Structure formats: C-alpha cells, structure tokens
Amino acid sequence: MAAVIVWTGLEAKALRLACRKSVRDWAAILGMSVRAVTNWERLGAGTRPRPDTQAIFDTVLRQCDPEARMRFEALVAQQPGAPVLAEMQAGPRAWEYESWTEDIERAVLAAARQDFVFAGSLLERWRSRWPVTELDDRGLYLLARSTALVGDLRRDQGALLGPLSASASYAQARLLFTRLDIPRRTAQLDLSLAVVTEMSGQLGTAASRYSDLAGDVRLSARDRARAALWVGTALDKQGRHEQAIDITTTAIQVFENLGETEDWATGHQKLALAHRGARNLGEAVRLIEVARANTTGAAPMQDVRLTTAHGHILLSDHATAEEGTALLERAEAKAAQYGMTHQQRSIQGIRGRFQRLAPCLQ
Template structure:
C-alpha cells in the first residue's frame, strides 16, 4: 500500500480506505484522474489483469475509463495548472511535474475538444518550462520537444500569440544550447513581431543583447540592453527591469568596465523583483562573476558562486550549475586572473 500510494502521490491512508471500502469507494474527480493516468500507463498484460479483476467482480471497464474529459475534469485540470505554476515559481519541480503529467498523459489530443486541447497545450508548455529550468534542453523528453508539441496544438487552435511565445521559448533553448548566432537572429525577428505583447518584444530585445554579449560583442549588446531597461521602466515591469540591469552588468564586466558593472549589479539587487530560488541563483552568479574580475574581491566572488551553486543543487537546476562551473573553470584556467582591470 505504501508503494502504491507513493506511486500515485496520495496518502497511505487514502489507499487504506480504498481497500477497506472496496466497490463502495467513490474517489473525488482529481483522485480519479490520478488513477486513470496510472491505468493508462500499464502495459498490455497489466490491462488484461485489471479487466479480469473487473469481470470477476461483475463490473465493466466502460464504467471506469472515460473516453474524454467531463466538465468537472476541465475545472480540476485548470486548478492543477495554476497549482503547478505556483510550485514551479518555488522551483518545486517534482510537485509541479506530478500535477502536469497526470493530465498530459490522461487523454490523447484526438480525444479532446478545443477547450481540452487548449489546456493540453498549456500543460505541455509548462512541462517545457520545467524541463528548461532543470537543464533538460534537447532530445525526445526535453524542453525543445515539449515546446514544439505545444506549438503544433496552438497552431491548430489558431492562437498566434501563444505560437509566438513558443517561438521565443525555442529561441531561448537555442541560446542555452550554445547556438548564440541563431538565437540572436531569432530574438531580433521576434522583438518586432506583432503577435507578441510589448513586454515579450522587450524581452526578445534584451535577449538579443544577451546572445551578443556571450559572443564577446559587448559594445553591440549594451545599447540594446539599455533600451530594454527604458522600455521595462515605461511599462512598469519591475522584475524584468531588474533582470536587464543584471545582464547589462555582465556586458560591462566583459568590456572591462568593473565600476559600472558593480553599480548595475547593486541596482539589480536593490530593485527587489523576483524572489524565487532561480532568480536568486542567477543574480548571485552574476554578482560572483563580477566580483571575480577584481583582485580585491576574489574571495567574495568565490563565496557568492559557492552559495549560488548550493542553492542550484538543492533545487536541481542543472543548467545553472553548469554555468557556475564554467565560470569557476574559466577563472582557474586564467590562473586566477580573469578580466582583472
């Protein structure tokens, strides 16, 4: 019972009650969704055993397995998406993934109407976000695959804004995977794409600068980032405004302007913005990178990176861990003399 409860993500007491009540059990809709998902994952032999048990009890699988969602399924599905967003904002990847996967695997797209397809595409997009934040970027079970699958459904539904947002997410995956030129080009196109909101266009512009900065083109990157900062201020996007200061700080560090880099990092730290572990790790990593570039603050820089790495490891942020390790190795390869000015 403990094993079955753990597999389903429910309390042991719940399974005990099912065993005690037997055929009189009437699970809640969300619990029934979990059970149906577990059934859908069985191999053919498991399904046959299940049907044999039902036949001996005089029941039919028709009474147990639904061919498509009911109205209350949509309500619970929507609630679980919101719960997954909240869990993901805390980098509780396991809880968020469990909430999403119970719906993503319950029905095939062919069994869903437009409302169900919309929820399926949103669920698949959020699964891609989780995979991206975990650093699972490419391959069959990756962020890139989830984003591509969701894009197909949003195209089918005729929702261009969602399609464009996924194009932006796929450009992020290209950048994170090392295709900096391709990402910069795609960001530049999307920064002028009328399908996107003003905020998303500004984010695309900022990320053009990020991709250029990573190629060592600091002088080209900085005006784009500064323009994005002014745009975020105009539309009152505090978190994006703070993030843009952080990225501009790294561009100035790359150009050797340590005084300005330090000032911009201080602005990003004092601006507040996001309080999620991911935001904290990104900011601490950027701060540590700047501190390593000054002989007088090397120890502080290593300490900041160590703290960021510990948080990233706690929450399973493998991409952030790789970035931190790359900064450390670059510092060591330079004999402890990287970008000193």
C-alpha cells in the same frame, strides 16, 4: 469516465474505499448512521439505497478528485456485473477540465519554487490521460499549456535537447497552439525555443531569432521587450559588449514604461554583465546592486541567477575575487539543492575561466 446508473451496496463500499475513509468517518460525511453503512456493505449487490441516498452518492462522486474517481472505477470494474457503470462520451468531463486547470495553476506555483518533481507530477497525470483525438479545443488548449510548462521544467533542469527535453516539449506545444490558431501562444513558444537555442550555445542563431521576435506583432509589448533583452544577452556572450549595452538599455526603458518591475530588475542584471564584459567594473557593480535592491521575494532560480551574476562581476576584479568566489560557491550549492543542472554547469564554467585568466588579473 463513467456514471453510476444504480447504486447498490457494492458501489457504495467502492466509493468509500476510493475516498480512503473509515466506516465511521464515511457515515459522518454522508450524514448516515454507522449501522446503515455497515448494512449496505454487508448486503452488497442485494441492497439498493433510497433514491435520496443515491443522489448523495452521485454528489460525492462528482466532488471526488481525479485519483479517487479512478480508484472508484477500478474497484467497480473488479466486481461482477459491472453494467452498473455506463460509458459516457470520450474525453474530459467538466469537473476534469476544472481539476486540470487547477493543477496547471498549482504546477506554475511549484515550478516557481523549483519543486520540479511535484510540478511534473501534476502535469504528467493529465497529459497522458486521453488520446489527442478525444480532446476538444478546450482540452487541446490545456494539453498545450501543460506541455509548454513541462518544457519550462526541463529547461530549468538543464535538459535542453533530445526526445525528453525542453526543445521537444516546446515543439509539441507549438504544434498544438498552431492547430488551435492562437498566434500569441505560438509566438511565445518561438521565444522559448530561441532561449533553448541560446542555452545550447548557438549564440548567433539565437540572437537572430530574438531580433526577429523583438518586432513580432503576435507578441505583447512585454514579450517583445524580453526578446530584445535576450538579443543583448546573446551578443554579450559573443563578446559584442557595446552592442549588448545599447540594446539592453533600450529594453530596460521599455520595461520601465510598462511598469514591469521584475523585468526591469532582470534587465539591470543583464546590463551589469554586459558592462563586466566591457571591463566597466565600477558600473557593473553599481548596476548589480540596483538589480538586487529591486528584486524582492526571489524564487530559487532567480536568486541563483542574481547571485551568479554578482559573483561573476566581483570575480573579474582581483581585489574582490575572494568575495566573488564565495558568492559563486553559494549559488552553486543552491543550484545543486534544487536540481538546476544548467545553472551548475554555468557557474562551473565561470570558475574555470577565472582560474585560467587569474594571472592576467593580478
């Protein structure tokens, strides 16, 4: 980034163009006359606004968003005699740290709505802006958080393995948090990597990793309970339903004690699926209704998962199979709408298994 040593008409015009304002609107923003703005731009390098006006330009430039600042620098760099710009220290400035933090928060909200494209654009424009060697600890922390969030986006989109995948992003973020010596964040990345392992079908390995993390003191009580819940999920997928029921029930009690309502409802969804696997269909239906009743304002991903679980349970009983099919179709359509390819594949797998087993349910 750069600072303006002396403002002339050239830099004044570049700033207006970078902010994408008309002459009239720009004059209103600066509190100047249209004639004054026109004169600066006409005279170019041959005029220097008064010191108080230069201070106004300094303030406006500081308040510009990152894209406008980059446009300004590009415009100035195209002008002859660019020495009006003085190189400053490498790495982000204070205002860039603030903007980066705000964009991370915006990306989290966008990801919750499954707006993957917008969330990704907010994160990627910062991740590649500076070499790692130019970042201090604060910059490395923001880079690590951004990279972990990119991992979440890729996981939700079903990109689990490979160079541009959730596992690659999580591994990169883990290295950064390890370098910063933040054990809790490192352990959270271990948990995220275990989730990818499970989603990739390596159920035994995932269950073992979850079990270790369920007792990992680096994690919060909530994260340890979530690890235990996912042990139950992995066991259920392996067909070890009774063990899954016991472990999931214990995790639900921890969530209740912690007052974690959302995790408590998710636990009931997982418990319902474990009972489905054990052929306790009446209990499975009761538990999925508890989960639905305690899930409010569900994001698209959460809604798809809950609807899929409900449909899966109903599909397991010939008397309710038609209703279950309808729910799965609805969940699949919503997954397709938001680009949740992993969820789509999961739903298609459920329907495929049902078609093969349908004669046994009659």
